[in-house]
Structures are given as C-alpha cells and as structure tokens.
Amino acid sequence: MKVLWCWRCQMDLPMLDEEEFARIHLLLQRKQLRNEAGISSLKHAFAPALREYERLTGFRETNINAVLHHRLILFGPPCTACGKPLRTPQARYCAACGASRQPAPS
Ligand SMILES: [Zn+2]
Ligand SMILES: [Zn+2]
Incomplete structure (x- = not known):
C-alpha cells in the first residue's frame, strides 16, 4: 500500500499493490457467486471487500468503485x-x- 494523489478523487488516498488488490478482488468474486439472489443485497455484497480495504489501508472507504481504481498498477510514475x-x-x-x-x- 502506498498513498498517492488520486486524480479521480482529487485527494491523497491509499493505493493497493497487486497482492493487496488480489485479496479484495477475491472477496468480490466470492460475493458475486453468493449474491445471485438480487441487486438489493449489492451493498452487502461489497462489505467484506470494503472491510478488507480498510484493514489493509486504515482508510474507511464506502464506495467500491473507488477501491477498485485505487490500484498502484493503474497509475504512472x-x-x-x-x-x-x-x-x-x-x-x-x-x-x-x-x-x-x-x-x-x-
Ligand atoms: Zn480515487
Ligand atoms: Zn505534473
């Protein structure tokens, strides 16, 4: 994890390295399988991934889309x-x- 300026969010935010991102991605995939029940539980579905992001970075994020683009590999030097x-x-x-x-x- 490394804090970088995110141009999308217009602030400094913790960015995940590939190892960290993989953990979050895994949680999301698992959720998708279990969550074919419906869209109403979508917010619920993202909770474990958001929790993992918070555990890894110490930053409480509530928007899964933000987590998904806070990935070091997507940014340049x-x-x-x-x-x-x-x-x-x-x-x-x-x-x-x-x-x-x-x-x-x-
Ligand atoms: Zn961002
Ligand atoms: Zn510049």
Whole structure:
C-alpha cells in the first residue's frame, strides 16, 4: 500500500499493490457467486471487500468503485515537475501540471 494523489478523487488516498488488490478482488468474486439472489443485497455484497480495504489501508472507504481504481498498477510514475502520479503508466505528459514526461533517471 502506498498513498498517492488520486486524480479521480482529487485527494491523497491509499493505493493497493497487486497482492493487496488480489485479496479484495477475491472477496468480490466470492460475493458475486453468493449474491445471485438480487441487486438489493449489492451493498452487502461489497462489505467484506470494503472491510478488507480498510484493514489493509486504515482508510474507511464506502464506495467500491473507488477501491477498485485505487490500484498502484493503474497509475504512472510521479511527475518530475509536480510530483503527482501520471494518470496511466503510458501517459506522455502530466494531466495535472502539463509537464511532459521525463525519462526515468537511470
Ligand atoms: Zn480515487
Ligand atoms: Zn505534473
């Protein structure tokens, strides 16, 4: 877990590494199987995944969609000008400050 600026949420939030994300994903999949009963229990269905996110990060999130995009692999390296992570690993410039991406120092 690593705290990064999320451009979607416009705040610093804990981002999951792939190992952590896998745990949450697993909880969601399990829930989907058990939850074919109906949409009314959808909120319930996400509770274990949200709890796991809170356990891993210490941050209480109530929106499963936020949890799903708080994943380190979806973000690029930090912008060399403003320090915010690039929006995607492929980004060629920083959407936050407009600086073009600098090659990573070797
Ligand atoms: Zn976010
Ligand atoms: Zn920038």
